Amino acid sequence: MTEKYCYRDKMKRGEIAGKVLIYIILTLVAIVILFPLFWAISSSLRPDEEIFKYVTPFSAKAIFPQNPTIQAYKNLFTVRKFYIPIKNTIIVAVINIVLGCIVNAFAGFAFAKFDFKFKKPLFVLVMLSFMVPFESIAIPLYSLINKLNWVDTYYALLAPAIANGLAIFLFKQFFEDIPDSIIESATIDGAGWMTIFFNIVLPLSVPVTITACLMIFMGQWESFMWPLIAARSTNLKMIQVALTDFQMEHTTLWSELFAASIVTAIIPILFLLPFQKFYVQGVTDAGVKE
Amino acid sequence: MKKRIVPYMFILPAMVLLIIFKIYPIFIAIIGSLFDSGFGGSKAFVGIANYLRLFKDGVFWQSLKVTLLFNIFVNPIQIALALFMALLVNEQVKGINIFRSVYYVPVAISMTVAAVIWGIMLNPNSGIVNSFLGIFGISPQPFLTSQRQALPSIIAITSWKGVPYWMMFLLAGLQGIPKSIYEAAKIDGCNKLNTIFKITIPLLKRSLAFVVISDTITNLLLFSPMYILTNGGPNMSTNVLMYEAYKSAFSYMDMGRAYSMITILLILIFIVVGMQTRLLKADY
Numbered sequence: 001m002t003e004k005y006c007y008r009d010k011m012k013r014g015e016i017a018g019k020v021l022i023y024i025i026l027t028l029v030a031i032v033i034l035f036p037l038f039w040a041i042s043s044s045l046r047p048d049e050e051i052f053k054y055v056t057p058f059s060a061k062a063i064f065p066q067n068p069t070i071q072a073y074k075n076l077f078t079v080r081k082f083y084i085p086i087k088n089t090i091i092v093a094v095i096n097i098v099l100g101c102i103v104n105a106f107a108g109f110a111f112a113k114f115d116f117k118f119k120k121p122l123f124v125l126v127m128l129s130f131m132v133p134f135e136s137i138a139i140p141l142y143s144l145i146n147k148l149n150w151v152d153t154y155y156a157l158l159a160p161a162i163a164n165g166l167a168i169f170l171f172k173q174f175f176e177d178i179p180d181s182i183i184e185s186a187t188i189d190g191a192g193w194m195t196i197f198f199n200i201v202l203p204l205s206v207p208v209t210i211t212a213c214l215m216i217f218m219g220q221w222e223s224f225m226w227p228l229i230a231a232r233s234t235n236l237k238m239i240q241v242a243l244t245d246f247q248m249e250h251t252t253l254w255s256e257l258f259a260a261s262i263v264t265a266i267i268p269i270l271f272l273l274p275f276q277k278f279y280v281q282g283v284t285d286a287g288v289k290e
Numbered sequence: 291m292k293k294r295i296v297p298y299m300f301i302l303p304a305m306v307l308l309i310i311f312k313i314y315p316i317f318i319a320i321i322g323s324l325f326d327s328g329f330g331g332s333k334a335f336v337g338i339a340n341y342l343r344l345f346k347d348g349v350f351w352q353s354l355k356v357t358l359l360f361n362i363f364v365n366p367i368q369i370a371l372a373l374f375m376a377l378l379v380n381e382q383v384k385g386i387n388i389f390r391s392v393y394y395v396p397v398a399i400s401m402t403v404a405a406v407i408w409g410i411m412l413n414p415n416s417g418i419v420n421s422f423l424g425i426f427g428i429s430p431q432p433f434l435t436s437q438r439q440a441l442p443s444i445i446a447i448t449s450w451k452g453v454p455y456w457m458m459f460l461l462a463g464l465q466g467i468p469k470s471i472y473e474a475a476k477i478d479g480c481n482k483l484n485t486i487f488k489i490t491i492p493l494l495k496r497s498l499a500f501v502v503i504s505d506t507i508t509n510l511l512l513f514s515p516m517y518i519l520t521n522g523g524p525n526m527s528t529n530v531l532m533y534e535a536y537k538s539a540f541s542y543m544d545m546g547r548a549y550s551m552i553t554i555l556l557i558l559i560f561i562v563v564g565m566q567t568r569l570l571k572a573d574y
Binding site for chain 2: 025026032033036040052056057062110115116119131132135136137139142144159162163165221222243258261265269276280281283
């Protein structure tokens, strides 16, 4: 009896120690992840002359702004016109989302619900297109866009991004679970394929559509190398390029640079946070189910 | 459902766009590497002359060396950390959902933002990291400004951004493992470390294979941190092949050289991914 109790007690103590250790590690990792952001926010709220003043020695003053001000954000949106790249990126992303969802859902629908010649090789092509990363084709793609006279136009930013192998794959996976009988009965009722697609299939596919929208949005918001080479003009500049240009042009406007980084980071977080589940599940499905 | 043309109508737009903008550029690169050409100018077929020129080019070899060195370290580090973090947030303790959400934060943050913020934090003279190290009596480090520390610094920065992303896939894999297996292992007296290596990792093979391959492809082509933070320096110590190809195309206007480097990168990806696929015996 006592032996058993002792054993249990030890187990419990071991478990508690284990849990404490887990919390310590969890917290340390969380600090490493959050500190740069916290520090950037804090620095963006300092006047410029204060930015490096209190860095050494390491103390509370180094981390918290002493005279907090939102002047950097004000300048960013007035003098620096940082709203232009934000607006550009959102315009590109929204058009991309609308066209991308239609085009990729169409393809996913065909792969999920039809039998046709060359289905297999065409699907291999889709998979291949998402295995070949964008950076590797950015330079040859530039010469193509150049030949089409699309450099510095919305076409350059949109055309290569609309068809998306990963989105096609996700739509296909989702549509496969929609029972054939629903579609068949609609065909018998004489509905055309467009009606079936837009009135029956898409309304049943809200989750995968949200995932695809988020993926496309993130793709455009984070894209850097492509807009860097294909859309340089000020009135077309995308957000990440605007941020790095800012860093290179205004090397001493530290608080504004921090403010620009925070604005660039916070917008996608606001979009993703409410839909975190859809995004994580959608993206990881591609990795697990493949 | 055998309407003959209907399926083709549905896939047509996507296929046309994929072929023109994703597949065709690969051929532009491969074929272009056999020509001597400036932008849009006259082209002359030169066979493998561009490649021969590269093989005699010290900068090319240096860039290839940096690319391989970077990848030999960054991929195992990121995958090990991602696995560690996934196991960590898969623990069933109170408040774990909050930690999970926190760990996902860098997924939503672009590489550019990460590079800009970390770049200032790692400033040798007035960076917060050196100030922090000062508490422990460590003298200020040069980080990105030194030939020896620049590449490790970039590895750290890209890992801050990349590890949480790969963790997301591994966590999804972990959550797919039935709990009953762990319970059985516990009853059989299997300790935690044994459970991880003998049960969890083998069952996670599919997700791991995906992460290993995707992470490698991403890092073989990594470009933005070098562009933003070091311009390939100091002294070419972070001059990866992708960055050199970019400079070749847009600074030196030497498309033949850029295309042959892109082709070599594509071959490199093909070889590495092929080897990984075989080793991991994943059926892709």
